[in-house]
Each structure stands twice: as structure tokens, then as C-alpha cells.
Amino acid sequence: METHLLKRFVVGAPMPLSLARHERLSKKVALAVFASDALSSTAYATEEILRVLILAGSAALGLAIWVAVAIALLLIVVAISYQQTIHAYPNGGGSYIVARVNLGPTPGLVAAASLMIDYVLTVAVSVAAGVAAITSAFPALFPYRVTLGVACIAVIAFGNLRGVRESGRIFAVPTYLFIFTFGALVLTGLIRWALGDVQPLTETVVHPATTLSGEVQPLTETVVHPATTFSGFLVLRAFASGCTAMTGMEAISNGVPAFKEPEAHNAAVTSRWMAGILAVLFLGLTLLAQAYRVVPVEHETVVSMLGRALFGRGAFYYLIQAATALILILAANTSFAGFPRLASLLSQDRYAPRQFAKRGDRLVFSNGIVILGAFAALLIIAFRGDTHALIPLYAVGVFISFTLSQAGMVRHWYRERGAGWRWRLLINGAGALLTGVVTLVIAVTKFTHGAWIVVLLVPILVLMFQTVNRHYALVADQLSLEGYGGPPPIRHTVLVPIGDVHRGVVAAVQYAKLLSPEAKAVYVETDPAATRALEEKWIKWGMGVPLVILTSPYRSVLTPLLEYIDHLQEEQGEVRRVVTVVLPEFIPHRWWQHLLHNQTALLIKGALLFRKDVIVTDVPYHLAH
């Protein structure tokens, strides 16, 4: 099957995703588009199980396959659960929507917060794992993995900022290449295992790590002695780590409207294929790792070790590594679509700043992309580009959103009570229960390893969403015209504070006269001699506008002006008096020249910024040099 698909999509004419916004996706293209996130996690999930089990010594590694089987079973339950969501929400059933509609606003926000954290972690973990695939093939690059990771995020973010549209080819090539190469790896490995052609890998493995620089410490010997005692808790932690294999499974249920008709049916079929391929690759790799007695090391991924063992450091080995890196980068890229879309949904519901609300406006998109890229890059830096260190943070968010989505579906069936609702409720109920328990398992077993950050962050984000929402509601209330009696009558005075008489001032006075026949110029006297010279100039250039001279015993320009405005507004009686302060302001020719001007204007603006019934207007005077 893989070779056929590879040919079909590498050679055949690809369908650009930009068109897909108008045309619909076939199942094969949709699999490439939506499955990269889920499938890519097989690149690290097996290894993460082994990394936990090894703490109890190499003997404990034998448990990996049973952990993987448990995860695969969970995966099937979740996949079946999501089939139902696809049919129930053909317009796109993201966890946020399903939870909000069925369970209420707060569960919806919890799902949204979990998903947002999940998007950031998908970028960080996928890029870290993608870089690990590269540094496994080229160990000399290992010391630069943080730089590589951040650069990678920057490239993806800039690509998205520039509005590069992903075409079908960009998705299809890496996804099917990955399915093909990993499929070949698993198949070849299992056949050779069946034929008894297996050499334990551990010795070979130590070699590349020790040839590296002095800072590198080989993590393993042929037999690893237990660092911790074996326990059920450890197995649960291994299970929790392996659950990262399931991240990205919800992607298809979000994108049902992108499928060709009948959308829900095609989406459900594609979803089954995705789950099937995911389960096969994950189980196959775990079995293989066990068969070849792979012991995880720091400087090479388990997949790379298996590839080397089976194919040597030849072309096919490098093809596996390239396919792994590519699909992982692709997985990161999908978050750059998902995160801004979710932010936009939250914004439409007034839970996030309005800047995220409008799609299609380039500026608005930028906000979500920049924020996602920045947080993911920070994670890469903070965790030194180490996939293994990031894993405990991952999966918690994913499973919270799984649980809420399934629980929402339970409520959905209970409300609707359509044909076979009990049966459907039972399926989603089982899904909700299982994923709920797994969420707890993940949160507890990985709590001290980093999951606490997410456990803390989710309520903080929910509070932020609610605060934003409350603010928008209060503003709407304050601006509402319902029951509004109209604005009270006002009177108007225009003042032009001047420090000198020059062309800029003349232009400002001319403008002030347009605004009001009552306009006055105001001069704060600090030196009586200067006042006389100014008054003479004013006779010639004042255009008949009266000049008010305020004295300032302490050389402050601001205080007398503010007192004068107070005085004007006090004598208003019944009617409010609005004072417009017209400020002559240069617009210098070059940016640095701003530093040399406008200090008094700035001071006045600052002092008047929050005063009621005072409006400040700059009259720009453009300088040519």
C-alpha cells in the first residue's frame, strides 16, 4: 500500500491546500494533511516508555510491549469515540466547542486552555524530536540542538507569517514517506527477528555517544543496573509517557468540513485509517525495540538505532531519519494553523483579546503565530532542546481535552436521545472514563517531572479568559445606548499653548481659529523681558486671536496652564465645558530628530491625558530637513 501511495503523491499532480479551502480534500490527501501530528509521535513514544522503564534496570524493558498494548487499546477506544464526534459535529467538533456547547462555558474554557498549552508543546516537542532525528544521523550537530530547534521554529513561524500556504504536496510527501519508511523498518525488523537474525544493539549503541566530546556521558552499558526500584508507579509513568503517541488524534474531528462529501463518512473512514496506521507503527516499533534489546541513550534516538542496526549507515537509514525529521516539522507546522484558529474562536466568544478575532487579516494572524512561536522557542531554550525533558508537560493538556470532549459527547447523546443514543452514550462514556483516568495517571505520575506546570497553567489561563470576558461585558454595558438619555450639552473652548511665535505656531493658531471663534493662545511667562518681545510678534502674527499670559513664579510651564484650564472649567455652571488644547508640534524629517524636540508638547499631553473634558490635538508642522 505504501509504495502505491508514495508514487501517487510524489509523482502525481498534488492538490494545493490553498485550493482545499474552496475544493474539498479526498481521503488520501486528508490523511496526509491531518495525520502528520498523530503519526509523528511514533518517532518518540516508544523511546519515552523505554526511558522510564530503564530506571528499574534493563530487565524492566521487557514490559514495554505490554505498556504499548495498553496504549493501543486506549487508542482504539478514543478513535471509536471520536468517530461519533465526527458524525455529531460535521461542522467541526473541536474539544472547545463540544465541551462548551454540552458542558457549559467553564469546561469549554478548560478544554481551550488545555488545547492552547498542547499546541505550544506540540511545536516544542515535535521540533525537539525532529532535531533529535537529525543529530542522531549527524552526531556532530548535537551540541547545537537548541540553536537548531529555535531556528526551525523561526523558519516555520516566518513561513506562516508571510502567508505561505501549505500545498497538498508539502503534506503528502513527508507523511507518506514516513509511513513508508517506518512501515519498511518495522516489517524488515520483524521478518529478520522471525528468522532469528537478531543481534542485541546495546554495544553498538554506546559507540557513537562515547566518540563525542568530553561533556558526553554514555547513558548505558550492556546491562543497565536499576537506578530506582521497580514498582507499579514506574509502569504507570511509562504508560503516561507512552500516551504521547496519542497526541494529535483529535485533528480530523476538527476538520470535518474540509472533506469531500459525504464529509462525516469520509472523515470517519480517514480517522479509522489514521488510528490503524498509528497503532501498527507504534506497536511494531515497540516490539522491534524489545526484540533488538534497545537501551535508550542520550545522543541517539531509538528509531535511529533500529535503522542503523537493520540497514546500516546507508541511504535508507538517512531516508528514515529525513522522513522522521520532516513529519515532525510538519506536525509542528499544523499547530501554527490550529493555535490561531482556536484563539480566533475564543476571541469571537470574547474570551481572548479582539486582535485574535478576525481571520484573513494578516496582522491578526500574526499575533497568534508570533505568540505560539515565542512560547515554543522559550520551551526549547528552557528545556535545552531535550524531547525527553519536555514529555512530562505534554499529554496532560491533550488528555484533559480528550476527556472533556468525550464527556461533552455523553451529555450530547443524553440530551438528543436519538436512535441508539444509549449505545452511543456508552461508547463516549467509556472513552471519557478511560481518558479521565489516564489524565489523572499522567498528572500524578509526572507531576514532579513537570506536569505540575500544566496543572497550574490551565486554571490560570481559564481565569485570564474569564477576566477578559468580564471586561468586554462591562465595556459593552457602559457603552450601551439602551436607556441612554443622550449626551449632556457642552460648551467649547480652544486653547493654543505657545512658547514662541514661529511658522509652526502660526499654523496651529490658524487651525484653532477654524475650530472655534473663541480660540485663545496661552503663554506661560518665565521671563518678563521675553514676554514683551513675544507680545510684539503676536501683534503681527496672532491673526486677531487673543493672547492670554499666565505668570509662573517657579518657572514651571505646566502648573499655570493646568490651573487655567481648571479655572475655565469651574466657571461652567450647568453646562459642561470641553477644552480643546491645540499643540503645535514639529514632525522632524528623521526619526532621531524626534529626540531633540517636542518635550514640552509631550509633557502637556502627559499631564492632560486622563483629564475629563480635555481633548488634546496635535497640529503637525512637517520639517523638510
Place this chain on the structure above:
Amino acid sequence: METHLLKRFVVGAPMPLSLARHERLSKKVALAVFASDALSSTAYATEEILRVLILAGSAALGLAIWVAVAIALLLIVVAISYQQTIHAYPNGGGSYIVARVNLGPTPGLVAAASLMIDYVLTVAVSVAAGVAAITSAFPALFPYRVTLGVACIAVIAFGNLRGVRESGRIFAVPTYLFIFTFGALVLTGLIRWALGDVQPLTETVVHPATTLSGEVQPLTETVVHPATTFSGFLVLRAFASGCTAMTGMEAISNGVPAFKEPEAHNAAVTSRWMAGILAVLFLGLTLLAQAYRVVPVEHETVVSMLGRALFGRGAFYYLIQAATALILILAANTSFAGFPRLASLLSQDRYAPRQFAKRGDRLVFSNGIVILGAFAALLIIAFRGDTHALIPLYAVGVFISFTLSQAGMVRHWYRERGAGWRWRLLINGAGALLTGVVTLVIAVTKFTHGAWIVVLLVPILVLMFQTVNRHYALVADQLSLEGYGGPPPIRHTVLVPIGDVHRGVVAAVQYAKLLSPEAKAVYVETDPAATRALEEKWIKWGMGVPLVILTSPYRSVLTPLLEYIDHLQEEQGEVRRVVTVVLPEFIPHRWWQHLLHNQTALLIKGALLFRKDVIVTDVPYHLAH
């Protein structure tokens, strides 16, 4: 003498410097006020000579006293030269003024640039040396010297920012304490030397350094082997390093008007006292260092070693260290008066931004203080709080300004040709020649050690001053009313862009009606259905102001608005049309709420910022929650 003065100023009623702005300073108080900078340099000058000579081995240290004698002779010449400046410029003869008046604007600016660099370095070097005095007494503090230095600068800067006026006591106590303790140190040391009661110090010295943490390497053994070959160049470098003893000598000539009458006479007498005390302390300390065979180490100052050797780690030793630290911090503090004053002079002459021009205004002072503090702190950080590393940058600027000041005086006498002008010209000529040669010596011998930074920075600063000056001249020219025919007639249109109708919009429309009876509201239609609803609201709340509806096929709000303004301004014919754009804008209750609003207003403002004949006015609508 010292004990008398100490009693007089510690016990007697001190004269606050804040009063000194009205009252005049006696010679004794003036010595305390103006000499701290110059005298404080004896705390490190000797050591800097030794640090250079030691590079040729401990035997070369014997040359230190001859280097010191040469510097003392130079000091006397410069002191005599400055006597003449004091008499010639009784209103204050800073290098900038003397050079500008006599030699022209560019030499004046070179002097100003050198002085500004000098002020920054005075702060950095004095604080670094003051911290060294503290860490010598308390070696455990040595690792925190950068933090201590930056904190020290911050405290001085904040003190000056808050406008704390230095009182006579603040100056008098440390200055006379320093003269007394250093005098006692030199006297005791020389007497014991004369009595033959001298033990070489080097062994004792190594001890505290080696007791420190592992990162500390003792710099010395009893006999230091040469790291470099002995040469005339090295002696010149030692001389150049020792010339830092002369920094601050110009202080009195800047401050003549602060003295009691007869000002010039009293200033000259005080200046002689200062030079005398400086020469005695500097020569005495150098002689002592040689007598006690002090070899400089990294973690303790030479003064501290001498103090320990003569008095043990007793009360008097700690008093010496305290006096050293205090006078050095005081020296740093004087720059916080000098730098803003020089900046203000430059600003009055339009060579520096106007913000520096006005004295007495707190904000204006702040600029100079903040800039000085920031640059000095950066130096402390960049040079890791190491006096020794900063020294090569110091003194270049000081000697450039010495040279220009003396050269200016030569020109002064040649122009004036008063009684005995030839003799006076000769004195200042000798001073100019000597300091000029020394400037070259310092620049060349320390060029690669850091002096190149200053050699580069002086012309850059001069260029900046000139650029600022040219800009102000151009602006004055463009604003001049001479030959100005008055502004052309204008017509006026007021527009209120609206996106919705609410109380804020109603307030803005009411205001726009005040500005012009021709005011119009403008709505950019992105959805025809919304337009109909808006038009209905407008009938009720539009106050008779016409509503212009612009269509936008591409959902952009900005483009149709800009095109409409273009269209209005095109149809103007002969008369310019000024368009006032009135923007309804919320003023949120809390700062973070700004992030949630005003995006469209900001966009419109940004797009209109540099358009001619368009004036943007915000009508604030204050939100209560």
C-alpha cells in the same frame, strides 16, 4: 593641621552646600567641596604605576618613585597654569568655555567630549576603587564587586535624582578624614622607615589572596619574575597610568564664583593647597610602597596592604579603608553635578538636545543623571568592576581637556596682551606643551589596553554635537517668520470614522459637531446586513450629522477611509483642505485593558500620522470598570 581641620568640620556647625548657592564658600569648605575628586585618585594612582612596572619583574618597582616625581612636577606645572585660568575666568573657566572662546567651536567641542567621557570614567573608576577599598578590608565581598559597584552608582544616581542637596558636612567629613588618615599613614610609615623598622610586605600580602576561594590565583611571590622585558615604553606606560593622580585638578577653576570674595584670590589659594596636599600624599604613598616593597596583588589594594603592615587589622586600618571608600564615592558624586552642568552648557549652545538645557527643572536634571549613571554602570559591568582594567581609558580625556584649556589660555594672553602677558603666555604654553605631550604618551602607551575607545569616541561625540547643532539651525531656519508671507487660506472638514454606534461614538459625534457644522460620520461597510442595523441606530443617535457609507470589497477598513480622504483633498482647487479625523477612543480603567481595545483607532492613527493636512483627534471616553 589635619586634626584641627577634622575637629573644625566634624564637630563645628557644617555649612550646607544648598545655602552655598546663595552664600559663598570659605577656602576650607571649598577645599572639601572641590578637592575630593583630585585627592581621591591617590587611592589608586601609586598602585597603577606598580601594576605596570611589575610586568618587568619586582626589580623594576624601584622606578616607581621616579615616575611619581615626574608626575608631581607635571602636577605643579598644571597647577600653576590653572592659577592663571582662575584669575582670567573668575566666572568659571571650564575647558569647554576656555577652548571655545579662544580656539573656536570645534576645539571647544573636543574639550566637551573629552570632559563628558572623563565624567563617566570618574564615576566608574572611583566607584570601582571605592569598592576595592571595601573588598580589601572584607575579602569575602570580593566576588560581589560588580554588584556592589552598580548598587553604589544606583544609590548616588537616585540621591541626585531625588534632589538631595549635598551639605558641607557630607563633603567635609570624608575629605578631611581622608587627608588625615592618609597623612597619618604616610607620616607613620616614613618615620618607621627612617628608624629602620621595616619588614618587606610581599609575604604577608599573598596570604589573604590564597585564603580566598578556588578561583583566586595569587598574583605574586616574594620575587616576581618578569613577564615582559623592561623598556622605556613600559616606564612611559607606568607614567601614563600614574597620571590618573591628576584627574579632577580642574575642578576649582570651574567653580570660582562659589568662593567668598575675593573669589579669584581665594580660589587660587585653595587650588595651591589642593595641589600641595595631592603631591605630598601621592609622593609619600609611592615612597612608602617602595620602602615596604609592596608588590600589587589582585584582591587587595596597595593602600590596604600598607595600612595593614603599619597598623595591623585594627580600628585605624578600617578607618583608612572607610575614608578611602568614602572619598572615592564622593568623587563619583561630584561628576553627577559636573556632567549635567556641562550637558546644560552644550544644550544652551544647541550642541546637545534641548532636554539638557534648563537647570532647576527636575526632569531636565534627571536626563543627565540617568545617562551618566547608566553609562558608568555599563562600564563597571563590562570591565567586571576592575579599577585596573578601566585605568587605560581614563586620563586620556582629562589630558585632552587640560591641553585644550591651556592652549586656549595661550591664545587668551596673546589676544589680551595685558600687563606681563608674555610671561603668562609662557606659563600656559609650557602647560599646554607638557600636557599635550602627556596626552600623546597616554594615548599611545595605553592605546591597545583601552585608550583606543576614547580616541575613537571623542570624534564621534564631536560629530554628534555638530549634527545636533546643524539640525537646530535648520529647524530655526524653517520656522523663521522673517520673509514669511503668512499661512495660505484653508478649508476644513471633520470626519468621524465609526464601526458601531455606542455612547463613545455619540460623544465623539457631539464633539465633531462643535468643531464644524460640516462634520460627517464615516462607516466602512464589510457586511451589508450590519449596515442596515447601523443606519437605523444612526437615525436615532446621529444628531443630524450625515453618515457616509464606504464599501470595502476586501474587508479592509483602512483603504476606503484613506481613499475617501484623498478624494476630499483632491477636490480642493486653490484652497488647501484640512481634514480633522475625530476618533472615538475608550480610556480603559486599568492599564492591561488597553491591550484589549483601540486596535482600529491605532491603525487609523498610524496610517494618518505622516499625511499632510490631516489632523487626528482622539475623543476619550472614560470607562469606569
